[in-house]
Amino acid sequence: MSIFEPSVVQAGTLQVMAELPTLEWITDSRVERLSQDFYWFSPILKRQLEGLRADAVVRPKTEDQIRAVVAACARLGLPITVRGSGTGNYGQCMPLHGGVILDLSAYNQLLWCKPGVARAQAGIRMMEMDRQTQPQGWELRCVPSTFRSATLGGLYGGGFGGVGSINHGPLASTGNVLGVRAMSIEPEPRVVELRAPEALLLHHVYGTNGLVLELEVGLAPAHPWLEAIVCFDNFDAAIEFGDALASAQGLVKKSVTLLAAPIPDLLMQAVPPLAGVMQTGSHAVFVLVAEFGEPGFQQLVAEFGGQVTLRKTAGEVKSSNRTIVEYTWNHTTLHAMKADKALTYIQSGFQAGRHVAQAKELRALLGDEVLVHLEFIRTKEGAMNCSGLQLVRYTSDERLNQIMQIHREHGVYIANPHVYIVEDGKQGQVNPDVVATKLRFDPQGLLNPGKLRGWEQREQIMADAAAGKVSLATLPSF
């Protein structure tokens, strides 16, 4: 029997609600949606996680309200699952043992913006944050294609990088996250500011080792971004163009996405505004380049023999309220799955420098079964590389795993999006620092219990640390 007995959790949740009647509680049919994310991108997760549901969702507006919920849950030993807008896709914010969902989307103020840095509450939507900072000439360094609804805390908790990582690398690159304010899950919650590098101890573990209240992040200059789609008959020309454009340091850009055939056809079929904007059967490169960089961009297009089939100025993008960003990253997956329900996807990281050769090799090997979607980004170490969000024609779990294994055997890292345990998506590696941080911030193990396998090894990890076998990051005092 689980230590989280459903009936006990349910009763406890009702008790917390009764204790805190002035908070915004949701218990109606919306709970189901608020217990989910885009886990259904994976046929495996769809099977495993379908039907998971919290007992209630609470949407606090202030730190005091958050503290009150956390204190009450901790006192009663109830599971808490933190979420932003639920745009992630590993079942990241789906409660394995019910309890309370702490929806931070109403805790969403921009606290301040200075040149190059801003601080906001975790629940701020990234589009809203950009809207507030852009008039000062600054914007977020890295946003997901879901920036319209996704929250900053959600990106930190469950994201890796995104649009803009072509300049600044993943979120974890030094300088991108300067600090976070985190709360412990205890009957008397405590709060501490973690500055970088410790500010990254709660990053990309889906809110399982602490509760992030505020984030201080680096900003990038907000340029007027020209949006363009460049079509190629030839895959090699398309990827080489993408790589050259991505690497050209004199060309100021925000993203370069390669969608190999037949992805452009799928998008044109699924997304009415894209109908006819690409050549049928072509390989497309989606580009955001600074308007003042257009001459150099056009020079590279000519050099590689591409054809610009869509071109929108920053003004046109703004007035249309439609951006090609929303067809890249996992929006590509979303739209392609609309056109073909049998598709799923994988996530991969190539080897910087070998990335183009690896991508060509794997495409030749896997043919029509894997549809190549690459996003060019800089690595943490500053080298040009690409991340793959390849679409896969799903036939069986075995074949899907085999395809991932083939990538690994060719030196390509797989961030497996078909597993819901944090470590399973990261080649199974337990991070002792993550576990030690959870011991500090969530000593009772209430944050979405069951997601972090390393938690089961906490005693061993702390014993190893005491014996000097493992060196752990030093956390500041509360």
Place this chain on the structure above:
Amino acid sequence: MSIFEPSVVQAGTLQVMAELPTLEWITDSRVERLSQDFYWFSPILKRQLEGLRADAVVRPKTEDQIRAVVAACARLGLPITVRGSGTGNYGQCMPLHGGVILDLSAYNQLLWCKPGVARAQAGIRMMEMDRQTQPQGWELRCVPSTFRSATLGGLYGGGFGGVGSINHGPLASTGNVLGVRAMSIEPEPRVVELRAPEALLLHHVYGTNGLVLELEVGLAPAHPWLEAIVCFDNFDAAIEFGDALASAQGLVKKSVTLLAAPIPDLLMQAVPPLAGVMQTGSHAVFVLVAEFGEPGFQQLVAEFGGQVTLRKTAGEVKSSNRTIVEYTWNHTTLHAMKADKALTYIQSGFQAGRHVAQAKELRALLGDEVLVHLEFIRTKEGAMNCSGLQLVRYTSDERLNQIMQIHREHGVYIANPHVYIVEDGKQGQVNPDVVATKLRFDPQGLLNPGKLRGWEQREQIMADAAAGKVSLATLPSF
């Protein structure tokens, strides 16, 4: 007998002066200084070029004045040597056959500045250009340490990259130079706008294949730059810190310079404001990082065990009118030679990715004879690399050449600063496009005759092009 008989050239120069009496002509003792640059950094060039002198210097203020001088010289077949402020150091603007020096430093207006791009007359001093564009939030992407006096046209004509190339690569990277307006050297001079990539056909050939009047260049956001010096006991730690900082894409920076021991000691000896600011015997890294990036910078300093011995905010830099930029690039050479007259230097380009290993290897091999000075920059292809401006304890020409050869044998490219023929500094390679461009813009071969060896091969090159053996860039019509 040279086709440029000194007495004929001298008489012709007097005739041009007489024809154009309203222009600013210089014929007094200043001609000697205006016929020189920093060629004396090289003991070899010092011997070869000492005493070269133009017959007169002219300092036009308008395109019409430039046109009048060019027309008159072309009609009389007089050598013309174009110069900016003469801060180069390959004898680049030293007239091999006398004649007229066309000093463009009074042709110096900023024509316009838009977000990300500006256009100026070739003679504008880079500090002055920055002064005019910075209030709009923009500045030059790449400046030499001589930015205070050096001209934009001079950088284009004789420079490769500089402070800022750590972000945008060398000047030749796509997007950095958008266009140039060039004049032909003919009795009736013609003018044409060359857009990129043709805009680079006159780049880095020291004004020998055409006369550049205006330049349109990409700009970078003007951030408040914090200046710091970080000292290390250990060379490996210093170079690894420099490389990590240079590569960290989340840390916004403008330059990273490594000065291995004993260069810091030489600088402290030669430059009064630097006395005592570094640890004696240490290896120093000079850094310009955005003020908002300081936390991440300090994080890396701690990680690599460095000690910040100088830290000046952008405001302090501005009010002191003193910047550490003026101790980097070839200012390091200048100051070190003040402290030790037996020093000279070499210029080198490492292999991106192998650059740190190569630098360690060569330092181990060459010991105290070569003092390591590295500037971290991105390559044209966007990879992190470094350029070396190593100081060399000069003993003989043979040993100096041997040291350069040892670098080549270790895979390091040498831009030989001890030769005055353009191609000799570039491994002897003749560039057919450069020669074809000169045929177009300088059909009589009047631009500092004797500097461009490829000119002697012009007939063969054009015959090869006609026979389809060589493919030449297409130039626009006048």
